[in-house]
Amino acid sequence: MTRSTLVVPAALLASSLHVIALAQGVKPRPQDTDWVAPAEEKARTSPVGKSPEALERGRKLYLKHCSDCHGQKGKGDGPLARLHAQRTLRPPYDLTGSEVQSFLSDGEIFWKVTVGYRKADKVIMPAYKVPIPADEDRWRVVQFVRTLGPERVQVLN
Ligand code: HEC
Numbered sequence: 001m002t003r004s005t006l007v008v009p010a011a012l013l014a015s016s017l018h019v020i021a022l023a024q025g026v027k028p029r030p031q032d033t034d035w036v037a038p039a040e041e042k043a044r045t046s047p048v049g050k051s052p053e054a055l056e057r058g059r060k061l062y063l064k065h066c067s068d069c070h071g072q073k074g075k076g077d078g079p080l081a082r083l084h085a086q087r088t089l090r091p092p093y094d095l096t097g098s099e100v101q102s103f104l105s106d107g108e109i110f111w112k113v114t115v116g117y118r119k120a121d122k123v124i125m126p127a128y129k130v131p132i133p134a135d136e137d138r139w140r141v142v143q144f145v146r147t148l149g150p151e152r153v154q155v156l157n
Contacts, residue, residue, distance in 0.1 A: 041111040055140070074095035088122050116128065
């Protein structure tokens with residue numbers, strides 16, 4: 001089989017999965033970003049097992065380091081959000097939506113939190129490798145971020 005006959009079905013499959021996702025009302029990531037995790041980072045999985053303790057630690061770290069921008073419930077409406085958006089023209093994301101919950105892997109969220117995002121001289125999102133130095137703690141934050149999605153809302157309602 002030639003290379004192109006292999007590539008085409010893969011591309012078709014990818015685009016039909018995309019169409020299914022769209023049909024379900026799931027939005028893909030905006031394409032205007034160069035903040036994309038390398039494939040090996042996307043594929044990483046958490047070494048921290050799920051537990052109430054891990055979640056509680058993740059929640060505390062989130063409230064300390066993330067909620068000023070992303071809001072206590074992750075809606076992107078923290079007290080710093082508006083000022084930050086004015087300064088950088090990039091509003092903090094709503095972490096509860098499908099852009100994050102369906103389209104980002106745990107490894108990708110971990111990578112983004114670890115390295116942050118700078119563009120030109122602006123800090124769009126701070127890097128947390130230094131403020132949250134233990135890898136396990138950043139994975140606990142990822143575990144907490146996962147509870148901000150719609151599943152959580154259903155459980156609470
Ligand atoms: C100073 C404000 C600020 C703080 C504090 C902050 N973020 Fe963000 N975050 C942003 C902005 C702005 C974006 C959107 C970046 C863009 O436009 O691509 C973002 C995007 C994200 C994304 C989505 C990335 C994507 O591609 O969909 C995740 C996940 C995230 N932040 C998690 C966190 C976590 C977890 C913390 C705390 C450890 C945190 N953020 C702290 C401003 C902040």
